[in-house]
Amino acid sequence: MAMAAPLVLHLLLALLLGLGGQSRAEPERDSLREELVLTPLPSGDVSATFQFRTRWDSELQREGVSHYRLFPKVLGQLISKYSVQELHLSLTQGFWRTRFWGQPFLQAPAGAELWVWFQNSVADVDKSWKELSNILSGIFCASLNFIDSTNTVTPTASFKPLGLANGTNHHFLRYAVLPREVVCTENLTPWKKLLPCSSKAGLSVLLKAERLFHTSYHSQAVHIRPVCRDAHCVSVSWELRQTLTVVFDAYTTGQGKKDWSLFRMFSRTITEACPLASQSYVYVDISRNGQENESLEVSPPPTSTYQAVILGDRKTYAVYDLLNLATFSGSRSLNLQLKWRQLQDIGYIHYQPAQDRLRPHLLEMLIQLPANSVTKVSIQFERALLKWTEYTPDPNHGFYVSPSVLSALVPNLVGAKPANWEESPLFSTMFPTSDSSSYFVRLYTEPLLVNLPTPDFSMPYNVICLTCTVVAVCYGSFYNLLTRTFHLEEPKRSRLVRWLANIIRRIRGVPPV
């Protein structure tokens, strides 16, 4: 019953205060900014990065905090109880393929990664680290309780604090990675519940597990650090950033097309900004507009554009301000669409696949080569294994692949007169020319000689020999043993020889023959 008494006292106080008449209007001490960045990647996929940033102007350690508004209570209590200065936790499935996708804003290792800077006042860092990872495992439904001294390190150079820090004694830093950790809906659910608007309004309505996990890369993270409250940096605020990055595959979710829309990606559209947010933006990367003969069209048209140097490259973004009602003009929902259009025709492609023992592959392409560039064309094919009677007598020589043909109209550097067919020398009238601006040329590539695995043709002979030998020896011997009868036969000798032999035997004492 001890629970009832403080509850009642609390209510008592609340009642008294409420009835006291005046209510102090406290200035808002926390603010929320949310943003979504859509980046079409060079490989045709599209990546979406959500960031929700809650800034809380409060000194968590000094004040006894009991009132939480936007900043989640569970994290606030963690920071004050374990004297955390910075906390970075990420849960990732997949690997960011920089070669195909370009550089990420923020990459995370596959599995779970947790690194924490504790404050200088912590006496036993290892104990706090162990308790902190246990509490986090309960909050995020992840097996972070497996973090112990066998997988924890104290890096000395690579993980400096990302926020404000008094000193950087790396004794207060701990880092651990659990590569086996799986990310699934049960980790997304508590992550979503930390957001001020949960998954009810704003950009977080797009966070549906069925779409977010059908991706090539999924990474969700929580970053807590102290930041300057303003430019003068007189006082310190706490910043909580929740980030979620996913890469939608063009082939599994996009059916091979490069056109994207919010509905196609998330099976939802945005209807409003989070009412608790002070800023809510959607950015679409349109830097690749106009490159590589493709143009990118974004609809509805953006409210503004933003240019900056991001990760070393100059990038342009189309900006949609969700707090501006003009963004939703007309429809009540915002369904961003990205469409690609070819500026130039790729030309003609003719492909005829092979049929075994009937016809070979045929690939014909009409390409316009861009200037000052190298164009590579490659085709993958397989040679099927032949039947043993179809091999040539010398199969170890290899198999030939016919050369490719390149027929081109090359522009003339020098103007030429069309030649009179009969009066010109033979070497200039090989190919007909329609006009004097270009000449026709036909080139061939080298033939290929490919070594393929060949069967061992001596095997039948070896097998027959061995089998026959075995059969002959074993079966033959048994046959003989079973079907032949053996008799002892005495040798026939002449009577004179026998009589002499008997006399000699009698002398020796041996029985007679």
Added chain:
Amino acid sequence: EAGPGSLSRCLAYLTSFPSPSVWQDQAEQLFKSGHTNNWAVLVCTSRFWFNYRHVANTLSVYRSVKRLGIPDSHIVLMLADDMACNPRNPKPATVFSHKNMELNVYGDDVEVDYRSYEVTVENFLRVLTGRVPPSAPRSKRLLSDDRSNVLIYMTGHGGNGFLKFQDSEEITNVELADAFEQMWQKRRYHEMLFIIDTCQGASMYERFYSPNVMALASSQVGEDSLSHQPDLAIGVHLMDRYTFYVLEFLEEIHPASQANMNDLFQVCPKSLCVSTPGHRTDLFQRNPQNVLITDFFGSVRKVELTTETVSLKPDLSSMGYRYLYLTLFLNNWVASGE
């Protein structure tokens, strides 16, 4: 915590009011069924993709108890492997119970407390007996008391007298019975319902000797529990027969339902289940006919509605304030299980 001393204090307070008998009747009505809160411990013990159906079994029961009112804070869900985000799952973040893929039992709001390598015999017994390490977070503890009804559901591969955990260890029926006795000695349950869906499941409840335990199993000793139907797109069997029909039965139950345990005993006859489901009620004090399904699967709270208005006066000694104090006192007591 509720106890006999505070009950008498409450009654003493009640008697100081002008009409005590009405209040006494209502107070007695509140405590008729005997339990004040519900807990559920749902365990799937199988690892590997081809044991998809065991995870689907456990998630079906999870979904039902959540739907009937038990909150996540009162459910300890243990899944030994991840099927939803398994690379072999053609539909990520889903676990289906039926081959038409109508029902995604994984849902959008699931919280798994013990997952993957954490599902071990040791952790399971620690959860039951309450001997968890001090650093264990609240979601990983079974914080039941002597007024809690606890539902325990287990599924996986089993044999005569044991249940396999993750293909590397087993729990025997003797260990399980002893764990339940520890729970009884430490007053960690008021009544318990134990359901098991494995081969030869009835062997697991043979050794129980603690009071107030009712047990159901999907098959008798010597019989196998069979799976229901495979799905060709996913490539594995989606559910076991017994739990499939239990889920069908539970989908009809709503929080105010009056269905009782005898209905649950009839759920899967031999014609549907191929094995013979069994049950054990000799340790249970009440007649199964009087035990509601929602006593274990739901979380029914007693709510007192009043149409009288209360005038709040700032004077602490006034009658009106004492009236408010008592109403809050009673409501808090009813909800004290959380």
